[in-house]
Amino acid sequence: MSPEIIEKTEQYVKNKLQGEGTGHDWWHIHRVRNTALRLGEVEGADLFIVELAALLHDIADHKFHDGDEEIGPSTARNWLERIEVDEAVIRKVCTIIRDVSFKGAEVKTTMESIEGKVVQDADRLDALGAIGIARAFAYGGYKGRELYNPEIDPESHSSFEAYKKSSGPTLNHFYEKLFLLKDRMNTMAGRKEAEKRHQFMKEFVDQFLSEWDGNFEL
Template sequence: MNSEIINKTEEYVKNKLQGEGTGHDWWHIHRVRNTALRLGEIEKADLFIVELAALLHDIADHKFHDGDEEIGPATAWNWLENLGVDEAVIRKVCIIIRDVSFKGAGVETTMESIEGKVVQDADRLDALGAIGIARAFAYGGHKVRELYNPEIKPESHTTFEAYKKSTGPTLNHFYEKLFLLKDRMNTMAGKKEAEKRHQFMKGFIDQFLSEWDGNFEL
């Protein structure tokens, strides 16, 4: 029964997000699911809840629905309810979906369950490293944001509303979110991998800034 629910949910999500161009596509879901399951095994989490939450965590992202924070959990609830999933499981999955996202430098996003912690770590790992860099610029292009503007300084958002309204250049996003993630990981394995990806990302930004003014040594 659980495997049938997973298979139907995978197909549902794949059909909905396949070909999406902002970095929140099916392959993002695929990577997060795989990472979350690996972390979940280490942490002895309920892998059914982990897999459902990972598959559905971006099913209706607030970024693409006028900032609506409830549409994601509501969409997931309706889908799982129609599949006959136990209400206690649905509730746990939807809490994870509600709380998984980064909401600003000054906003806490604590996960209570171990299932939530591994899904959150998996989602954050996909925002780091080489893939994280690619996703950041893909989303910035989608939002028609400048790559970088040294006249616009990064902000430390103290509320989710302020974070959602941010329109700064893509490079600012590294300082406003991505460089903060390694210190917000929940699991030991997640922290270790986040540190590696963080260092890679820092090297990229250092190189980007060194090239910015068009100067180089022969």
């Protein structure tokens, strides 16, 4: 493990994502890195791979690059080659970045390595709970989406292409992705924390819907 490689990569990611306003900013990376390292310690993962993959997992997200699924791994590869990281490490990190994202309710996103499993769990945990709620609405605002529209039903996307084209209201995203995550965690610790954050998010949505029509007891 090279502290210099981690330090250089951290600064590179900070420079690229600092101040980003959709919830995919440096602080998202910071939280995912810290969570992934905690899970990785418990699971006996290679923490160098975990940390690099967590730092670079959103370096070029397909959501901001016309749906290009390869731009994230290729951007990460270019950076890691530039700082002369071993090819075996680069391949493992890029595989994690390629497979980490949720791709639709009916699409499997299986991670083969324990390093991938903990990074995926960490990324998914940051989509849950109070921070997950805040990030969902920040991204929805960025995309110009309605908060909620009871006339538009949530969809169950059968392909990544269909999921990428989704443009429904932000509240639909809770049903299309966020409420599904607790049952798709890879690690025991991840599942335990996901349950708590899921419950908080469910209570929020219940409260949101109870307020929707402006009816309440006087």
